Amino acid sequence: MKYLARRFGFYLLAFWVAVTLNFLLPRLEPGNPLQYLQIRYQAQLQQNPHLLDPLKPVFDTQHGNILIQYVQYLVNLAHLNFGVSFSQYPASVNTIIASALPWSLFLAGSSAILAFLLGTTLGVVVAWWRGKPFDLTVTPLTMFTQSFPAFFGAMLILYFVGVEAGWFPLNHAYDYGVQPGPYIFGLPWSWNFITSVFSHAAMPVAALLISSLGGWLLGMRSVMINTLSEDYVTMAEAKGLSTLRVMFMYAARNALLPQVTSLAITLGYALTSLVLIETVFSYPGLGYQLVNAVLARDYPLMQALFFIIAVAMLIANLIADLTYSLLDPRVGVRSGAR
Amino acid sequence: MTAQAVAFGGSSLEPAAASDALLAVTGLSVEYLTPRGPARAVQDVSFSLRPGEILGLAGESGCGKSTIAHATMRLIKDPGFITAGSIRFRDVEVLNMSSGALRDFRWRRVALVSQSAMNALNPVLPVGTQIVDALMAHERIGRRQARRRAEELFELVGIEPRRLRSYAHQLSGGMRQRSIIAMALALNPEVLIMDEPTTALDVVVQRDILQQIEDLQARFGFAILFITHDLSLLVELSTRIAVMYAGRLVEVAPAEELLMRPLHPYTKGLMNSFPSIDGANERLEGIPGAPPDLVSPPSGCAFHPRCPSCTGEDRSLYRLQTSSRPELQEVAPNHWVACHLYR
Amino acid sequence: MRTRLSAVAMRAGIVGLFACSFAVVPMTTGTVSATPAHAGGKYLVSFANLSGAWTTENFNPLIPSGADDFTRGAIYEPLMVITQAGGGRTYKWLATGTRWTNHKRTLIVSLRHHVRWSDGKPFTSKDVAFTFNYGKSHNVDLSGLMVSGQITSVKPQGKYAVRFNFKTVDTVVLQQLLSAVCIIPEHIWKNVKNPLTFANSHPVGTGPFTQVRDFTSQEYTLARNKYYWQKLHYAGIRVPAFNSNTSALASMVKGQVDWAPVYIPDAKKAWVDVNPKYYHYFYSPPTTPLDMMFNDQAYPYSLPVLRQAVSMSIKRGALSVKAENGYEKPARALGLSYLYPNWVDHSLDKLNNKLSTFNPKAAKKMLRKAHFKWHHGKLYDPKGKRVSLHLICPAGWSDWQVQLQILAKSLSHSLGINATYDFIDVNTWLADRSSRTMGGKYGALFGTESSGQTPYQYFWSFMSKESYFPVNGQIPGGSWNIEGWYNNQATKLLRQFRQTTNRKLQHRIVNQLQKIDLQNLPVITTVTQAQWYTWSTQHFVGFPTAKNYYAYGPGYSYPDVVKVLTSLRPR
Ligand SMILES: Nc1ncnc2c1ncn2[C@@H]1O[C@H](COP(=O)(O)OP(=O)(O)OP(=O)(O)O)[C@@H](O)[C@H]1O
Numbered sequence A: 001m002k003y004l005a006r007r008f009g010f011y012l013l014a015f016w017v018a019v020t021l022n023f024l025l026p027r028l029e030p031g032n033p034l035q036y037l038q039i040r041y042q043a044q045l046q047q048n049p050h051l052l053d054p055l056k057p058v059f060d061t062q063h064g065n066i067l068i069q070y071v072q073y074l075v076n077l078a079h080l081n082f083g084v085s086f087s088q089y090p091a092s093v094n095t096i097i098a099s100a101l102p103w104s105l106f107l108a109g110s111s112a113i114l115a116f117l118l119g120t121t122l123g124v125v126v127a128w129w130r131g132k133p134f135d136l137t138v139t140p141l142t143m144f145t146q147s148f149p150a151f152f153g154a155m156l157i158l159y160f161v162g163v164e165a166g167w168f169p170l171n172h173a174y175d176y177g178v179q180p181g182p183y184i185f186g187l188p189w190s191w192n193f194i195t196s197v198f199s200h201a202a203m204p205v206a207a208l209l210i211s212s213l214g215g216w217l218l219g220m221r222s223v224m225i226n227t228l229s230e231d232y233v234t235m236a237e238a239k240g241l242s243t244l245r246v247m248f249m250y251a252a253r254n255a256l257l258p259q260v261t262s263l264a265i266t267l268g269y270a271l272t273s274l275v276l277i278e279t280v281f282s283y284p285g286l287g288y289q290l291v292n293a294v295l296a297r298d299y300p301l302m303q304a305l306f307f308i309i310a311v312a313m314l315i316a317n318l319i320a321d322l323t324y325s326l327l328d329p330r331v332g333v334r335s336g337a338r
Numbered sequence B: 001m002t003a004q005a006v007a008f009g010g011s012s013l014e015p016a017a018a019s020d021a022l023l024a025v026t027g028l029s030v031e032y033l034t035p036r037g038p039a040r041a042v043q044d045v046s047f048s049l050r051p052g053e054i055l056g057l058a059g060e061s062g063c064g065k066s067t068i069a070h071a072t073m074r075l076i077k078d079p080g081f082i083t084a085g086s087i088r089f090r091d092v093e094v095l096n097m098s099s100g101a102l103r104d105f106r107w108r109r110v111a112l113v114s115q116s117a118m119n120a121l122n123p124v125l126p127v128g129t130q131i132v133d134a135l136m137a138h139e140r141i142g143r144r145q146a147r148r149r150a151e152e153l154f155e156l157v158g159i160e161p162r163r164l165r166s167y168a169h170q171l172s173g174g175m176r177q178r179s180i181i182a183m184a185l186a187l188n189p190e191v192l193i194m195d196e197p198t199t200a201l202d203v204v205v206q207r208d209i210l211q212q213i214e215d216l217q218a219r220f221g222f223a224i225l226f227i228t229h230d231l232s233l234l235v236e237l238s239t240r241i242a243v244m245y246a247g248r249l250v251e252v253a254p255a256e257e258l259l260m261r262p263l264h265p266y267t268k269g270l271m272n273s274f275p276s277i278d279g280a281n282e283r284l285e286g287i288p289g290a291p292p293d294l295v296s297p298p299s300g301c302a303f304h305p306r307c308p309s310c311t312g313e314d315r316s317l318y319r320l321q322t323s324s325r326p327e328l329q330e331v332a333p334n335h336w337v338a339c340h341l342y343r
Numbered sequence C: 001m002r003t004r005l006s007a008v009a010m011r012a013g014i015v016g017l018f019a020c021s022f023a024v025v026p027m028t029t030g031t032v033s034a035t036p037a038h039a040g041g042k043y044l045v046s047f048a049n050l051s052g053a054w055t056t057e058n059f060n061p062l063i064p065s066g067a068d069d070f071t072r073g074a075i076y077e078p079l080m081v082i083t084q085a086g087g088g089r090t091y092k093w094l095a096t097g098t099r100w101t102n103h104k105r106t107l108i109v110s111l112r113h114h115v116r117w118s119d120g121k122p123f124t125s126k127d128v129a130f131t132f133n134y135g136k137s138h139n140v141d142l143s144g145l146m147v148s149g150q151i152t153s154v155k156p157q158g159k160y161a162v163r164f165n166f167k168t169v170d171t172v173v174l175q176q177l178l179s180a181v182c183i184i185p186e187h188i189w190k191n192v193k194n195p196l197t198f199a200n201s202h203p204v205g206t207g208p209f210t211q212v213r214d215f216t217s218q219e220y221t222l223a224r225n226k227y228y229w230q231k232l233h234y235a236g237i238r239v240p241a242f243n244s245n246t247s248a249l250a251s252m253v254k255g256q257v258d259w260a261p262v263y264i265p266d267a268k269k270a271w272v273d274v275n276p277k278y279y280h281y282f283y284s285p286p287t288t289p290l291d292m293m294f295n296d297q298a299y300p301y302s303l304p305v306l307r308q309a310v311s312m313s314i315k316r317g318a319l320s321v322k323a324e325n326g327y328e329k330p331a332r333a334l335g336l337s338y339l340y341p342n343w344v345d346h347s348l349d350k351l352n353n354k355l356s357t358f359n360p361k362a363a364k365k366m367l368r369k370a371h372f373k374w375h376h377g378k379l380y381d382p383k384g385k386r387v388s389l390h391l392i393c394p395a396g397w398s399d400w401q402v403q404l405q406i407l408a409k410s411l412s413h414s415l416g417i418n419a420t421y422d423f424i425d426v427n428t429w430l431a432d433r434s435s436r437t438m439g440g441k442y443g444a445l446f447g448t449e450s451s452g453q454t455p456y457q458y459f460w461s462f463m464s465k466e467s468y469f470p471v472n473g474q475i476p477g478g479s480w481n482i483e484g485w486y487n488n489q490a491t492k493l494l495r496q497f498r499q500t501t502n503r504k505l506q507h508r509i510v511n512q513l514q515k516i517d518l519q520n521l522p523v524i525t526t527v528t529q530a531q532w533y534t535w536s537t538q539h540f541v542g543f544p545t546a547k548n549y550y551a552y553g554p555g556y557s558y559p560d561v562v563k564v565l566t567s568l569r570p571r
């Protein structure tokens, strides 16, 4: 209990820091959305110098006492009121988030889970048969694919799998014109829609997988190798348990503990690579919106997106903490003794 | 993992070979590959275990005791390899068993009480589950039934059955050791290999557990290979004692015989380093010097650098001690020793 | 002009890499049909901006945000389409003619008959008058003429004519008045209290494609206006969202996009060669040249002779080839040269040539005459101070970065100026630009001038006192006169220009302005900027090409876009 309270305190503090940074950063940065629009509409402005005039009063929001602004910001945050987007004015930030968030969750979630399952399982297997041909091919290969940036892999996939081979749609989250179909439990269930969504997600998910698989595999492999030399693994073998049971119930289960902590870190990583991958595939998620928001100096949208990322990271860490103490019975006691 | 088909070359030496042996180990050699070269952890070791017998195996740390225990159950893992020898259980060659037969052999025939109870229990599984696992891997019983068996086993070793739900870290050292013994007894094995079962425990608990082992042995009649670096324990417990040095057996004799008449200078040294029976003093007299390097052991008798009888006064003996390895020989009935002093 | 910001992330390396990979492997022609045959004909697939992000149906023509790509042009139309493309053209649109009366204080615009709004209601003079008056009362005046008070009143005159009354004589505003404003229907907008928060999800316009269909955050369709006043040859426009060159280019080479304002570094190899039969690009000149701008109020850059010497010490050809792949041609010192070829005063050719040509020897001679000095090859101004120059541009704008490097090198080599450069954060750069601080006293940055139907706008935007604002001041109007130069005579000439409709007189004025420009060189031209766009004739034909340059090519060019949309034909 004390352990949990302590962790909770930590997360609250981290939350406050994130929120405050989020308030300060746009105010410290030079430039404003209007200047961005001047560049974006430079050609149009040459012909029509007054194009942007109507928006001037709208974007001039950061004035007045900074403390009052801060309080106002906190109040708005408490109401999850992120205001109105500059770049997609007058759409509210919440509408934008609502349309983008599910896609990112879907992309990040499915790729993180796939990477975790696949990477960890492979890690277990290569550790068990370490030094054998399978280990000697798979391990260096994933080390290689992990070493280049996610978006690079994304471009290669886009080019070879999408453009050249033409196996999957090149962009967006589903085919234009496909109707989501009947909504049950708030989710669309039309078969066409679901297959469309999966074929569109294939390349982005593969890109995320490629870049994150190696981490899981290597992490699991090294912990697993340590674990395999533990007495309890030898004991499990001595007990005459099947190889699979020894591998997964006795060895992998322990080796998994550190992996769970890194799950949080990987989730954070997945969020950052999402930005680039959604851009490469024009996938309508948070990353796509973030690129546009940052380029457009769309502070309200940026703040909301960073807020979501910060909250997601904190939640991921919290979940990691909680699962860790669930999976490892020693954690609770140790901290109790502290 | 080390399913190695080893050509078991005949060692002529079978100090305790008997036709009624339950477990017969012959000419066993195990090497660990190290960056410096192979470490010969076990060399040409032969012994046998009769039903109901308690064979003690003693020797300093690192001499290869655990390696023998693991090899017996074919548990040696990379970078270790069984390079020669034969392990026969009821005349079936363990080293040739298929993986299915091996799984069946393990725990049902021979169970292991591994060196440190803390490490031998999986920290993230309740101890009960670990016992149930062993039962269910071998017997066609349901989880519920296995659970009940586990409760009985716990009662047998004197732990409250509700502690089955505990994790290793929630148990005391003695309880841990007892639960491992309970686990080892789960399938009523014929042989129990106990690798230093009491080393980490305080003297009182140690005595309790030894007493319990004796009681259980009397009741169920399994044979025990009892491994320890503490010769004094064996003297009380075992029928026969094998003393090991640098991967080889150097002396094998019935317990009283060895106690009364230790022959090998190393055995004598071990005798002198008995802790006093009340545990007040750790060591009366150790053996000076360090255990040898198993990658490049001393020539001749591996013990010669530390041997008090290797003075060099007798030139021809000295030459022999430093260049020729002494073989195990039966110098008295059932008393085998490997030392040039007893030619 | 490419939309620089949206392309920043992807520009140099990424696009290069991608372009090369496309170039190496020959493509099998796309099997995906870009324009599925719908009932009623084909759909044009196009997008007008590489930062496609829309969530709600927002088709408000008065604010430049939301799903604005084709709002102006496809849904809302101007009175006339006036463009500088192809040497300057005017197309009558909702208006069919103009006439000055009342000593050029009143403009009468006559309107097209039988035009209807997309809801079937007739389009009349009341709608036009309403648009201008609403712009004034609600501060959404796209012409700027109502808010500035230049136009004092707009009134319908009968059903098909509108009277614009002017405060002063101003004849150069025709383009702003006729071409920049989207005419909106009175019967809808009179109920709109706050146009800035009005999403206009179901737009009613006079344009060719007004019906919003299948709107999603990644794509939407604008289907044909069944009341359109011209014959339409296809069913509508499908607008997919992209926000990177990479993503857009992938779809383009697969034949999934018909028309796109995308810059491809190696356009021939990476785009045309993929499917030479159909794929085209036209990086069309001329728009205003790209200029190096100093703070012309700060000594020694306030000295015309120094600016002229700088102009003669840079290799414009190298800038064009090395930094812009040759797509943007070297400019002439007289920026007007390519922009308004019909207005060029050829008696100034000699001077123009001299100032456009790399000749550091002559440049040095001029400087020496003006009491500049060199010590050990380093240039000192007449007051004895070392002449320095600090060039800045946003990091990541790789072509500008290359230009900067070349400029700094040749200025220090050939003139001995202590020239340095820095690639800075784009926002700092924008701030330096709009406050005219240029990164410091001896800083310089890149910028452009305005352009309009006549050279008036162009000269006004960097030579008139009316466009001048002091350092750290507020930018009026657009973002002009960054260099901070003006001249009383030029200001007077420009005023004269807009008070007459006499072309001959206007030509004489422009001749004088050219002379002032060359004698002072307020800004130093480097290359002529181009507008990037690509198209595929697999499904549609009739795009503006180098041969048939009837309008600006990129889809974001309003009002040219409406001319292009109505000129396209399905193949
Ligand atoms: N995995 C391994 N790799 C290399 N060498 C090993 C390995 N395992 C054991 N050894 C070596 O083999 C020798 C015998 O080890 P073993 O564990 O059998 O000794 P032991 O007699 O059980 O010692 P202790 O009383 O400390 O348990 C030791 O010298 C040890 O260093």
Ligand code: SF4
Pocket: B264, B265, B266, B301, B302, B303, B304, B307, B308, B309, B310, B321, B326, B338, B339, B340, B341
């Ligand atoms: S052989 Fe010699 S050296 Fe070896 S133990 Fe016997 S006496 Fe000692």
Ligand SMILES: [Mg+2]
Pocket: B065, B066, B067, B115, B195
């Ligand atoms: Mg041991």
